[in-house]
Amino acid sequence: MNYLKCRKPGEEFLLMGNDAIARGALEAGVSVAAGYPGTPSSEIVENLAKIAGDMEMYVEWSVNEKVAMEVAAAASFAGLRSLCTMKQNGVNVASDFLLHLGISGVRGGMVVIPCDDPGALSSINEGESRHFARLLELPLIEPGDFQEALEMTRWAFDLSEELRSVVMLRSVTRLSHASGNVRIGPLPDLKRRARFVYDGSLIDPLTGPVITMPVAIRHKGQQEKIKRAEAIFENSPFNTYEGPEQPELLIITSSACTLYSREAVHELGLRDRVGILKLGTTWPLPKRLLKKHLSTTGRILFVEEVLPFLEENIKAAAADMMGEIGLREFHGKVDGTLPGSGELNPDLVIEAIAKLTGTVYHAVPEEYARKGQILSFTTAPGRDLTFCPGCPHRASFWDIHNVLELDGRQGFVCGDIGCYTMAILPCGFSTLKTSHSMGSGSGLASGFGQLGRFGMDQPVLSVSGDSTFFHAVIPAMVNAAHHKSDIILVLLDNAGTAMTGFQSHPGLAVNAQGDPVPAVDIEAICRALGAHVETSDPFDVEGTEKKFLELIEGGGGARVMILRQTCALSPERKGKKRYEVRVDEEKCLGDSCGCDRICTRIFRCPALVWDKEKRKARIDEVLCAGCGVCASVCRNNAIVKEEVAR
């Protein structure tokens, strides 16, 4: 039985944190879910989308996080329960609306779920969403394990309705993507009716218009909600303590760090000396509860990711309590007991506790660790980050790189986040020279494109994925077109939000729930901006190069090159070869050719390998995706492609 549809309370499932969150939301009777894909958050909306039909829900991948939050808020204003998900930096995108939503308040329970990525395992930043809760004065809760992921999500909707405030539930990679046993609760039987009531008094948050004015009154009201939240949090069952009554060392932790802390204390055998206060409600802080625990010990260690959020806020609270509890010694990220950036793990926590308690501990015998290190350096083959075999991006950046070199004016490419970010590396021929937030490559390009007046004659390109185009590139391109910025936007259209797992986006004719929807025409949008638009298949190396050179030399404001080719991993392309590709051993002169192995030294598709014995190139048939691009890389025509009959 699918865990999402299961109506047997008490049943146990092995669930990922994100699955548990989705189930919790269903148990709370969520009606609308929206989000923008981003690791590690994507599975929540994906799961809900799958059963949206059965559950009478509406689920969408919105164009970006801000719009996702607005879509979810609309449902709440109409009295429904709603949620909205995103990765850490998505909160930055949505934060403008969230600031105002905090003041206006909500009606139906609304939960915002940012999933942070400590260690930037799938990100290009280590953003901390928790600070937004404090900054924007919103209640914040953090599940500490998989069961709590379900239960706290379910509760978050009640809390939101009790406070009439949006609630932030924060997860992290190791919670969202790790799995544990979870016992499910009942699914409600709902009659979902939406109606937006607005004819009450201007200042009535439940029946009047949903606005932030008068700000003075509403803001005060928001702060009162935070006070009420604090009172509720004092007695929350999600704040737990385990350990002796008077611990030698008190660990204060939250989220996945709870698991690390428990494991560390267990490993060190210090359960009777070290206590763990695990906070499930992390803003506002339950100060009475904290006072009680801070009174039991002289030394406190904060274990949290990424920034010292609890550490700084609890220290500030402790300063207010100093008269009653006395001086305390605090350790954590601020004094360097734990690293200030990156992901934590049980070993790091063990090290910190061992140091503070004077315990000797070796995770592995020293000799073993040394040998392991040597072996891993000497025997494991070096593996670069690279694009998949047959990836359109390799071909696109090959085209872009060569065109910029031929042009010879030191042109460059501004990028952002997507698989194509890897073009900063040799796999993308080191073509990408800036990489920041979604769409920022095009915004930067728009700026660079104005610097011709200061003597900058370098061609300026930006790259964007198709999903990113809708997310944040459109305003940048409008800016560039309107101000006649001399740039070329290269749209790497691989027909899906490939990096995060082929979620739908507005350019596709199907939505998150799998229903047909009108596709928004990227090309038409660009033409409507007045931009000169060219479209090419990046696998057609020669044709693309020609069009590119003309576009670069043509000059004249914002131009667009759409490089259209489906992602090699997409369901449509996977396992289907366009060409059967092989190396003609007669023609490949190998080492004795003057080519210096351009195929396997520079182009480096993982399926194109150097046969050390024959000293010639070879195609790995299993890896080869049949794109045929390498055939145009060998000047000797030693790489032969034959169209596969269909």
Place this chain on the structure above:
Amino acid sequence: MKNYGSVQLKEDVLDRGLCIGCGACISLCPYLRTHRGRTAMLFPCTQESGRCYAFCPKAGVDLDAVSGFIHGRPYGESGVGPHLSVHASRAGDRAPGSVFQSGGTVSALVAFMLERGIIDAAILTGRTGLLPEPRIVTDPGEVASCATSKYAAAPTLSALQEARDAGFRKIGLVGTPCQILASAQIRMHAESEGLPDPIAMTIGLFCTWALDFRKLESILKERTDIAAIDKIDIPPPPAEVMEIYGKGGTLTVPLGEIRTAIPAACAYCTDMTAEFADVSVGMLEGTPGMNTLIVRTSRGDALVRDAAAGGFLKTEPCPAGAIQELEGAAEQKRKRATAKASEDGLMNPAGGERRPHIRLAAETQARILS
């Protein structure tokens, strides 16, 4: 003599701004390519020694060695270089007619060689708009389509390699002195590898300087329709202008402005009359429609005689005054370039840190500068 690879070619020539874009290094490998008059290296190649460096007329050229190879004579003995005779010439009545740069001597000789099978392909330089383009021509009737001078430096020699790859073995080349120098090094390389000489005849053009295509284009594109240019000429002094003939009339641009587009490489070029060619052709100052024709080698001599006998070429004795003037101008160019290369540390640099741009024996240098 030590040869180097493309990494050094990039350092010594491309990065120093000394590339003339002749195309000698193009079509040899996947890394070096030419685009709109510029030579680009797409990726670094790790070969320590390559044909690119060996062929390049701007990388470590040993002029004494080249002169020895082509003429069996030391370098820099006379202003116009080793020669057997000098003539005034123009295309003969049997040569295909066309608009030529001056007398049409070059086109006539090329057409004659193709007709008689002296060469199996000619490497010429045509154009699209203002952009010079290398052409492999095998039909004598097509020679005229490449007539007239394109003053932008051209990657003509890229077609030489393509012609070799295509199997042509008796190739005729028309080129500027730097291109003829590169072709001499290509022939030296073939000999050192034990390969047959691919080149059956070289016709050199006189040259004081060429122009950077991209700069020339940006000077002209605002003033005229580049696509409609018929011919470009630089009338003799004291005019000091470039004349651009097009569908819409004649545009005159002061040479001062045009000279801003001269590539740095030309300032170090010692050769005005294509000394390493079989025959060299330029204008005959003071006589529009006539060429100065210098015959340097015995096969060049045979060509000129046969072409004249066959009605393809008309020759007359060259006025002594014109030869003298040419000698003086060529000597001046060689002297200026030699002095500049020494001053800028590009001639036989001491200490071995910098690879030379030009190599010349000390006594040759002294002879030139005296």
